[in-house]
Amino acid sequence: MMNREELISKWLNNDLNDREFEAFKKLEDYDDLVKLSDSLQAFKVEDFNTSMELDKVLKTIKSSKKQSFNWVKPFMRVAAILAICFSLYYYTTTLDTKIATEFAQKTTIELPDASSVSLNAKSLLAFNKNAWKNEREVTLEGEAFFKVAKGSSFHVNTKSGTVKVYGTQFNVKQRDDYFEVICYEGLVGVIYNSQETKLKPGDSFLIIDGKQIAKEKENRTTPSWLNNESTFKSLPYKEVIAEFERQYHVDIKLVNIDANQLFTGSFAHNNLEIALKAITLPLHVTYSKTNHTITLKGE
Template sequence: MKREELIQKWLDHALTPEELEAFKQLDDYEELTKMQTALQYFKAPEVDVNSAYNTVTTTKKDTPKSTTWLMPLLKIAAILVIGFGTYFYATLPTLTTHETVVAHKTRIELPDTSEVMLNAVSSVSFDKDTWTDKREVNLNGEAYFKVAKGKTFSVLTDDGIVTVLGTEFNVKQRNHLFEVFCYEGSVKVTHNDKSVVLSPGESYGILNGKEFRYEKENLKEPTWIRNESSFKSLPLQEVIQEFERQYDVTVEAKNIDTSQIVTGSFTHTNIDTALQSITLPFNLKYQKKQHSIILKRD
């Protein structure tokens, strides 16, 4: 596949596992990821096109023919713009980014030997140049952390911040679901200026803006590490979305009440067994069609 096609699919978040590996081999892979980060800081100003056009045309009519004084001014302005742009880009964080595609997981070692296990369709980024002073990780998706002891370690998500010193915990941030489970040590979760401290076996979650807590459980690690997704009192829709991430398929569930609450699990290693785990409790049938699964009432 051509370089341009790989970059376009990367921008559209449509790379297959093989294409993602090919993309990472590009000579300018690091520059491309830095550029994507830099673009997040820019926002085009709102412009009234008609007003701007009228201003230009009016100015053009009223401006004297002699414009020799204007060229030096334009050159100075151009130099200032280029200089500011160069400085701005040079001072942006040099983020290191790791991401996974559907049906894939990966293990990452952070600069302080902390470990991150990244679930499917997830990404983490961090600034290794400032890591000694500030241990911060940006997370989109789901990850399991084993944090080395040291300074405060923070996981930043769109829904909340998880802060620890040295511990093991799992963070899931998917669409309308934010969930944190502490396996070792203690974890502080901050959401909308409210903080909750979790001990081993305790969890905290937010679903569609509503907080929820599970009973304390004695678990050593999240089940997805062992290729099994588990759910407790969550809507069927959440289960379906996780199934799609693990098997790279699209699930059609027309005329199915996906708000029904699910407690259970499914394997990542056998699609038929996984589908039976999901459909049998609800007396549903399924039909496989190329890269899609159709759920039907029994």
């Protein structure tokens, strides 16, 4: 049998089944709880003055003690429930929305202002719906392509740096010691080490192992991974391997291979055998497979 606290908790979350609701109605303070719930509908977090309400509670408790000690226990019970309700309401309105992708998974999310975000494999996006009108801001771990609707400033926060947007389409990739932003449309500002770099369509900003890398003009209109293909231009082989692992959910071991040698090429996300040939043949590398582990061997 569910205890009183569990019944009240599930009731606050609107999660009672029919049998539990019948048990809830038999609680001795059922009427007080329902009245409290109805009155709470008129409250908003921003109108609640904690110091003022606490002062009122303390004065009422003092007054109740003088009149009758029997009022103290039920009053304190209701006051405690009131505090819990306000805490729950505050928690749910400040909670971030988080969307995560797993290995070999992609997804597209629509933000509250109709901006859209496409998440690449093994990535995480977080934002707050309730604060969106005042501040359009997201946090990204991994890689995502953004189509930002016109409006107030839009920020993408990553562990490596912040991307400031002025209404545009762009791609952000932040993986360990790799940070890249590519502008496809509009204007993007990349804030890295407290300095802002403006990117126009076709411009890129790339940091690998703490060093800024110059890149050729981007001639695509969208990143290749949206079409299930990863493309690389003179990038360290270790970055190719890391992306391959995310797209195919495998572990790759390198034997007699320089992980920092530069690689130019691409691989598809829908055929493991063809993809393996695409990343090994150009470097004259052989491979073998054991379950989810792939070993690449150099000459």
